[in-house]
Amino acid sequence: MAKYLLLKHYRGAPTPPNDVPMDRWTPQEVEDHITYMNDFAARLEGTGEYVDSQALSPEGTFVRSDGEGRPPVTDGPFAETKDLIAGWMIIDVEDYDRALVLAGELSAAPGAGGEPIHEWLELRPFMGSAPTVTE
Amino acid sequence: MDEPLLRELTPAVIGVLVRRGVDFATAEDAVQDALLQAALTWPDGQPADPKGWLVTVAWRKFLDVRRSEVSRRTREQRVEDEPPPGPAGSADDTLALFFLCAHPSLTAASAVALTLRAVGGLTTRQIAAAYLVPEATMAQRISRAKRTVGDVRFDRPGDPATVRRVLYLVFNEGYTGDVDLAAEAIRLTRQLARTAGDEETAGLLALMLLHHARRPARTAADGSLVPLTEQDRSRWDTALIAEGVAILQAALGRDRLGEFQAQAAIAALHADAPRAEETDWPQIVGWYDELLRLNGSPVVALNRAVAVGEADGAAAGLAALAAVDPAVPRHTAASAHLHEKAGDLSAAARLYADAARSASTLAERHHLTRQAARISQALRG
Numbered sequence: 100m101a102k103y104l105l106l107k108h109y110r111g112a113p114t115p116p117n118d119v120p121m122d123r124w125t126p127q128e129v130e131d132h133i134t135y136m137n138d139f140a141a142r143l144e145g146t147g148e149y150v151d152s153q154a155l156s157p158e159g160t161f162v163r164s165d166g167e168g169r170p171p172v173t174d175g176p177f178a179e180t181k182d183l184i185a186g187w188m189i190i191d192v193e194d195y196d197r198a199l200v201l202a203g204e205l206s207a208a209p210g211a212g213g214e215p216i217h218e219w220l221e222l223r224p225f226m227g228s229a230p231t232v233t234e
Numbered sequence: 235m236d237e238p239l240l241r242e243l244t245p246a247v248i249g250v251l252v253r254r255g256v257d258f259a260t261a262e263d264a265v266q267d268a269l270l271q272a273a274l275t276w277p278d279g280q281p282a283d284p285k286g287w288l289v290t291v292a293w294r295k296f297l298d299v300r301r302s303e304v305s306r307r308t309r310e311q312r313v314e315d316e317p318p319p320g321p322a323g324s325a326d327d328t329l330a331l332f333f334l335c336a337h338p339s340l341t342a343a344s345a346v347a348l349t350l351r352a353v354g355g356l357t358t359r360q361i362a363a364a365y366l367v368p369e370a371t372m373a374q375r376i377s378r379a380k381r382t383v384g385d386v387r388f389d390r391p392g393d394p395a396t397v398r399r400v401l402y403l404v405f406n407e408g409y410t411g412d413v414d415l416a417a418e419a420i421r422l423t424r425q426l427a428r429t430a431g432d433e434e435t436a437g438l439l440a441l442m443l444l445h446h447a448r449r450p451a452r453t454a455a456d457g458s459l460v461p462l463t464e465q466d467r468s469r470w471d472t473a474l475i476a477e478g479v480a481i482l483q484a485a486l487g488r489d490r491l492g493e494f495q496a497q498a499a500i501a502a503l504h505a506d507a508p509r510a511e512e513t514d515w516p517q518i519v520g521w522y523d524e525l526l527r528l529n530g531s532p533v534v535a536l537n538r539a540v541a542v543g544e545a546d547g548a549a550a551g552l553a554a555l556a557a558v559d560p561a562v563p564r565h566t567a568a569s570a571h572l573h574e575k576a577g578d579l580s581a582a583a584r585l586y587a588d589a590a591r592s593a594s595t596l597a598e599r600h601h602l603t604r605q606a607a608r609i610s611q612a613l614r615g
Contacts, residue, residue, distance in 0.1 A: 122587035122606035129607045133600055137456065154596045 102150060102191045102225040103198040105205060109157055109183040112219035119211035128211055135208045143190060143201070152188035159183055198222055236276075239284060240269055241355035242425070247288045248352055249327025256296055258334065259380040262352060264299065268292035328353070329429045333392025336400040337383050344379035345400045346407075351376050353425075354418055364413045394430060398438050398494065401426065405442050416446055427481075436485035437495030443478030444501035447471040459601040463510040475505045496525040515545035532562045540568050548576035566592065567602060574609060583609040 121129060143149035188205065192198050202222045210216035244265060251261035268291040272284075281287040335349040350356045350364075362372035405419035423439045451465040460466075482498045499521045507513040522538035535558045543551020551572045558565060570585035586606035593599035 120587070121603050122583070122590060123610050124607050125611045126604055126607045129600075129604050133458075134456075154599075156594070157591055 100191050100193060101195070101198070102189060103195075103202075104221075104223045104225065105188045105190065105202050106221040106223065107185040107187065108219055108221065109185045112221075115217040115219060117210050117212075117214050117216045121210070124211045128209065128213060131209050131213065132216075136205075139205055139208070140188070148190050148192050148197075148201070150189035150191050152186065154186035155184055157183055157185070195224070198224075236280065236284075240272060243285050243288055244269065244355045245331040245353040245425075246285060246328040247292055249329075249331040250289050251292060251296060252334065253327055253330060254293075257384045258352075258386075259377070259384055260296060260299065261292075262380070264292045264296040267295040328425065330392075332397045332426055332429075334383055334386060336392065336397040337386055338393070338396060339382055339386070340379055342400070342403060344375060344382070345396075346403050347372060347376050348379040348383070349400050349422070350404065350415075350418065354422055356413060356418070360413045364407065364415050394432060394435065397426065398423075398435060402438060402442075402494075405445075416442070416449070420446060433485040433488050433490045434492040434494050436481050437492055437498050440478040440482035440485065441494050441498035441501055443474045443481070444498060444505050447474035447478065447505065453597070457597060459597045461601070462504065467508065470505065475502075478502065479505070491524065491528070493525060493528050496521050496528060500525075513544070515541055519545045532559045536562050536565060536568055540571065543572045543575060548572050552576060563594065564589070570602075570605065579609050579613050583613060 121132070124132070140149055140152060190198065190201055192201065199222065202220050206218050206220050207215035208218070247268070248258075248261050248265050251264060252258060256264070265288070268288050271291055272288065331353055332349070335352055336345050340348065347361055347365075350361045351358065356364075358373050358376060359369050361376075362369040365372065401419050401423050404422070405416050407415040420439070420442050423435065423442060427435045427439050447470050448462075448465065450471065451467065451469040452460055454460055478498065479502050482495065482502055485495055486499070500518050503514050503518050503521070519538065519541045522534065522541050525534050526538060536555070539551050539554035539558055542554045552569075555565075555569060555572060560566075566585050566589040570582050570589055573579075573585060574582035583606055586602050586609060590599050590602035590606060593602055
């Protein structure tokens, strides 16, 4: 088994086809989207492939050491490339192909008009496992 | 074996040892040893004075440790140090332990952890689970807190307001996993109310009971938030409400108003309305005025503005809100609600969307996003 991190981004990735902000969806569309996400997580719990998922607030701060006692803090190096992460899900799956399938499913959560939002997800293997070698 | 009784007695026994000059960490270890011995021997017959028994055994455990640490020269001292026979003293020692665990030298997080450990008798594993941190992290936090208060002497009483604040923090953590921190906070506050007996502790207990009574109706089956106005009031726990109201009335009757009593009065007025439309908003605004007088916090001013909006109309609410610092959490959400009430739907939709982006929990974000979507749809016709 291999662990993968599915990163959901606020922005920074190419604009997906169905890019309508969530607050302009109908209440039913919001409901369907949340239900889809919950069902997805519940299903992976059922197959034993779910590890963890968390949502992150959009506010982030960039910090780096700038010598003793002076951590410079900025709102971001370049506003237009700021790559904010909205949340993540960790899955523990058989192999890379399975991780790809699940990431595709998660990305197809319904949005405006009930159409998949096709959001970009970043799929990252955890270190310490050989992602493509089946056990 | 009577586990609830043991958990109840634990803080008092630690308190006796601390009062006799034993440092906090050693006292707690000695009491743990005594509890272990109780677990082994009590099944054969519980002592007539369980607390006295625990104090005596814990004291001997402490002396055992001390004896091995110090040399045989001090052994003669032991007889002198033996506890006097007879029943153990009053419950004041529990109160001392509450003060110690809420000591101002501790951070709020440490005070909460130490209170749950020493007064509440929860295991480190349970506390770690409740706060979703690894057990080793919580163990470190607790032992650092113990070291911090290790040298504190009890020569003067601590500040009851600090103890109440710590208990309210525990209550507001809610619950995750097998430990219900809200229920635990209520249990500890009951204990404190019995020993301290002041109006504000009674007010805090009433407030917790009244909030707790509404908990079954506060979230839907899927975990989403149900706002007060939409809650199924038949799911409120009427026994808890009745108890909270009775405690509050007794406290208010003593005419020493404090913040928790005022907050409990507001909670009681909400609990008292059979339907949301029957809420006595003018009286709630009156209590917010009292609360603002006692504690001029902008959070109180924000909640008051919402109440004014209900009592005197959206325009009055928005006027009150205009005087509140916009940086206060939920300011945008309150503004959205009042704009919707005032009929300014496009402003409300925009504000709900803004509020959703800065929400602090996922449930709140989903709730506000639904509000924004609902109004956007209404605008589209």
